[in-house]
Amino acid sequence: MTPDPSLRERKKQRTHAAISDAALRLFLTNGFDAVSVVQIAAAAEVSKRTLFKYFPTKEDLVVNRFADHVDDAARVVRDRARGQAPLTALRAAFRAGLDNREPSTGLCDAPEVLACYRLVLNTPTLTARLAQFLTSGEVALAEALGPPGDLDARLAASAIIAVQRNLGDANQRELVAGHSAAQRHPIAVAEAERAFDLLADGIGDRFRVA
Template sequence: MNPDPGLRERKKRRTRAAISDAALRLFLTDGFDAVSVVDIATAAEVSKRTLFQYFPSKEDLVVHRFADHVDDAARVVRDRGRGQTPLDALHAAFRTGLDNHEPATGLCDTPEVVACYRLVLDTPALTARLARFLDSGEIALAETLGPPHDLDARLAASAITAVRRNLCEANWRELAAGCSAAQRHPVAVAEADRAFELLAAGFARAVPAPD
């Protein structure tokens, strides 16, 4: 008899979380470069082979925590309200994320999240891996903004992705330096408003209001 699919899936999620949590603890204690995959597997009480079944690379042990939000921009554009422009929808969603101190905006000062921010900022390999994740989100956004291979959609998606990343990283750096989310919030909002104002001025024709 096959195991209960629900139980099997829950066990997989627990194993994945255990590996990820063990890796983060070691990285924060000893540094990313000093910790080996074997160290992580031992701490999580799994084999090296099992670890790689869940995480294809050492970098993914950290960056996967951001992966759920990679396609956020494309989703926001797809789900925008009737009569709302893509840029207005993205602006509103980012502002809401700031107000709610969501990790994806860089404005979450939960200790574990701030520790992740510091780890990524201080580790070039993690910064590079995160950039690859963002590339996939940019492609998804371009496909949502226009027809396949459309130049305007590609350029708009690239600019929007760069702006969102810039805003997030500015918040990361301030929180990693000791600023609280509440202290940073007014500046983060003002910077987001200015950034989307500039995007709207430059890409109003590329991502126009719906008919």
């Protein structure tokens, strides 16, 4: 009898979470480079083959935790209010993210999130993989801003994603250095406003307003 699809999906989600959680525990205890994929598979009680089915690279075991937010900018643009310029919507969303201490803004000092920030910032291969991973978000944003292949949309998306990543990295580094999210918040807001002002000078309301 074929299992119910929803049950299959929940099983996949549990396996995915078990592997990811086991990997993060080992990485935080022993360091990213000191832990092997075989050790992670054993800790998660899955085969090495199963692990790679869910996570194509060792770096993805950490970077996957950012996956839910990769297309955030594109979603904001697509879901913005009628008559609102894309950049205005993106500014408001990023500011709300700071106020709500969303991990994607780099301004979340929950212990488990802070540990993940620290791991990424201290591991060059993870930093590089995350940058590569974010490229898909840039492509999605370009598609939300303009027609396929549009140069202005591609350039704007590249600038916006770069700015958001720069702001997030700066916030992460300050929190990892020991500052609290509350201490960093007013500075993070000021830096975000300045960054979006600069983007507005170059992009403004160039793109279609729904």
